[in-house]
Amino acid sequence: MTSILIYSIAGALLFSVGMGGMFVCTHPFRKILAMNLAGSGVFLVFLAMAQRHPDTPPDPVPQALVLTGIVVAVSATAVALALSGRVIALANDHQPPERSHGAQECETE
């Protein structure tokens, strides 16, 4: 029971750390990393919940859900990385010479 408790708390903390990272970090890649951390926290809680008794084998339903979750998380990460790569490329393209400093504000909005 105790290790279930330990991993549940760790999962909750991980979720909060990831959630906070999504608020606080500015670089899009770091935001995506934070999203993955938060997701791992959720998985950890799920798996801790799957093992309801230390003696019996764990419940396979949460495990199957988490397996689905891992694969969906990697595909979501790929989409997010492609999107933010595009954002960065556009920001590079729109990097103006010093004169048009006002126009840049509108473009990055």
Place this chain on the structure above:
Amino acid sequence: MTGILELFDATLALTLVGIAVGVLFARDLFQSIVLFIAFGLLLAIAWCRLQAVDLALAEAAIGAGLTGALFLNALASTKQNSDDRDTLNQQTGHRPSKPALERLPARGIPRWAAPLTFLLAVGLVAAWLISIVAPLANPSVAPQIAEDKGIIQGGVTNPVTAVLLNFRAHDTLLEVVVLLVAVLATLAFAVSTERERSASPASPVLASFVALIVPLMVLVAAYVLWIGTKAPGGAFQAAALLAATGVLIMVAGGRPPSCALLRWRIVLVVGLATFLAVALGGMLGGRFLEYPPSWAGGLILLIEATLTVSIAGILITLFGATWSAGDPGAASHAGDTLATPTTDPSGNTP
């Protein structure tokens, strides 16, 4: 003995949280990504402790390996873009200005975000503590699946595979659809697909290592797929191994597969097509996604085999869509396309 194990659990949990904080606050983005890969591997150990070996396999291969490769790849192509920009600025006499990302709007992060997150954390921990301490109403279904003869009707003896492909097959079916949608979205957004690629010569050491390791990895993937019906393993783990093989081949100088090819498109959808065909075929004698009990084992293995091929293809496409590192042709070409906006910053929106 239990004391030592709990000490191990506590240390592992603390390390996980510490590395997570490190990922967010490491000075260098590269450092963050490497820490994240380490995080994934440690998480896999945590899942072994939670008796989820299926997931430990998947986490080590997908969560740590492939996700890390995706991040490193994205970081490399971003760096490549900004390097092009720097040389371009030097050529055209522009002073290198701030990195573009620092000009992205940083506002929108309210000051109360950090305390709110802290409160959220405390609330979550409290809620989960209550839910754990409270007596659990529903007993686990695992003993039933293991002892009942239900698992025989499920066709396979690995409970996770049985849940994935029989008892909750809807989830898996729709998951494959999600993956295909992700491929479409990535192909639509990816920057480097616009560039022309030329295969760059890899180092001979890497090339011969890849030639040695690729057959072995394909063999291990086939084994993991086959053993998945009765022990930890299965379609997703095998697909992750195959995808890692594909990534290795790309790193060694292979060209990423093109989705314009019909045969690659067939690879991408064959898993979903087979799954749907079996699901619809089940309607002849029963309901959607219901397998005839005597055939269930064979049908599940068939679905898993085609799913493995498709998911591996999908993961390779996700990686290949943005793969551009070590590609001198792409760099010069990107320099050409970047030249226009610099001289004319007003009318260049693609």
